[in-house]
Amino acid sequence: MLLALLGLAFLVAAAACFMIQPVTSRSRPGPKVHPDEQALRSHVRALSEELGPRDYLHPENLDRVAGYIRQRLEGAGAEVSEQTFEVQGRAFRNVRTLLGPATPERVVVGAHYDSAGPLPGADDNASGVAGLLELARLLAAHPPPIQVELVAYSLEEPPFFRTRMMGSATHASALIREGVRVRAMLSLEMIGCFDDARGSQRFPARVLSLFYPSEGNFIAVVGNLGQASLVRQVKRAMRAASTLPAHSINAPRLVPGIDLSDHASYWNAGFPAVMITDTAFYRNERYHTADDTADRLDYRRMGLVVEGVFAAVHALAE
Numbered sequence: 001m002l003l004a005l006l007g008l009a010f011l012v013a014a015a016a017c018f019m020i021q022p023v024t025s026r027s028r029p030g031p032k033v034h035p036d037e038q039a040l041r042s043h044v045r046a047l048s049e050e051l052g053p054r055d056y057l058h059p060e061n062l063d064r065v066a067g068y069i070r071q072r073l074e075g076a077g078a079e080v081s082e083q084t085f086e087v088q089g090r091a092f093r094n095v096r097t098l099l100g101p102a103t104p105e106r107v108v109v110g111a112h113y114d115s116a117g118p119l120p121g122a123d124d125n126a127s128g129v130a131g132l133l134e135l136a137r138l139l140a141a142h143p144p145p146i147q148v149e150l151v152a153y154s155l156e157e158p159p160f161f162r163t164r165m166m167g168s169a170t171h172a173s174a175l176i177r178e179g180v181r182v183r184a185m186l187s188l189e190m191i192g193c194f195d196d197a198r199g200s201q202r203f204p205a206r207v208l209s210l211f212y213p214s215e216g217n218f219i220a221v222v223g224n225l226g227q228a229s230l231v232r233q234v235k236r237a238m239r240a241a242s243t244l245p246a247h248s249i250n251a252p253r254l255v256p257g258i259d260l261s262d263h264a265s266y267w268n269a270g271f272p273a274v275m276i277t278d279t280a281f282y283r284n285e286r287y288h289t290a291d292d293t294a295d296r297l298d299y300r301r302m303g304l305v306v307e308g309v310f311a312a313v314h315a316l317a318e
Helices: 002-020 037-050 059-075 122-141 167-178 206-210 228-241 263-268 299-317
Strands: 079-087 090-099 105-112 147-153 181-189 195-198 219-223 246-250 273-277
Touching: 037 059, 037 122, 037 299, 059 079, 059 090, 059 122, 059 147, 079 167, 090 122, 090 167, 105 122, 105 167, 105 299, 122 147, 122 181, 122 299, 147 167, 167 263, 181 228, 181 263, 181 299, 219 228, 219 299, 228 246, 228 273, 228 299, 263 273
Parallel strands: 105 147, 105 181, 181 273, 219 246
Antiparallel strands: 079 090, 090 147, 219 273
16 A cells, blocks of 8 residues: 555656656856836837727727737848738738748747737737737847747637637648748747736646645746647746746646647647746736736736746757
8 A cells, every 4th residue: 555655646746747847957048138128018008008909800900010010020120021811801910020040940939919809908918919029129139040930920819719710820831831840939928917916826727736836926838748848948948047937837738728829829730839928817817808908017027028038049049
């Protein structure tokens, strides 16, 4: 009986270690950067307050948002292209840019710019797009050794979520047709909500509270069961570059929340991908409501997320 209990304890410990990906070493530090908190705030306000509802029923506003993203990317010194696709007789756009040298492999970073209904969508997902735009500025100033593609997607939200009509699914399919080798894809999905109050962090299963903080004051790196190494590499780089705590999870897609963003489109296409997130509705009680507004986000810690993502991109590019 004792041996059986010890064996069970070992299996539980091994499963927990695989799930949370403990990091015992540090990445070699890359270039030190200083994300602009005021720029992040300005981008979130523009997207959530000034450009109108960003849901699929307002395609004219989505076009305005795509134009805003394009203008800011070009302002960072990037060459920008658009990927147009048609859904229900309407045209929608992904906005793409390539940074760094042309290489056989590529790192992709993406964020969706549409919202769920005619709502502000500040955290979901103006925060991710703001992070993408600031990342573009930093990567233009400090190019990585391999090519990095930044993509802003349309149509991540329902009714198109988990369908081939998502902008990210369109992009992933194009990468296959173009023969692009994707070293890794990072999805920025809600990166602006943080809370130091005990009990502010919730989980899809109660057992997870044994392994993660009860305070929603960290950023999460989320991967599937087959990508433990990638998750560990991204988390290691983020922890080395930023003071913001970074935790991770590798779990099957049946766990609620694991595949709830654009990274799932790349999994479906056979590419390695992770989600970087503040855990969405497991922390942000304003998720998909009119209260998800720009004034409720933490731009200092958003900047720390961008700092960590920049380091992860450089680590992946080495």
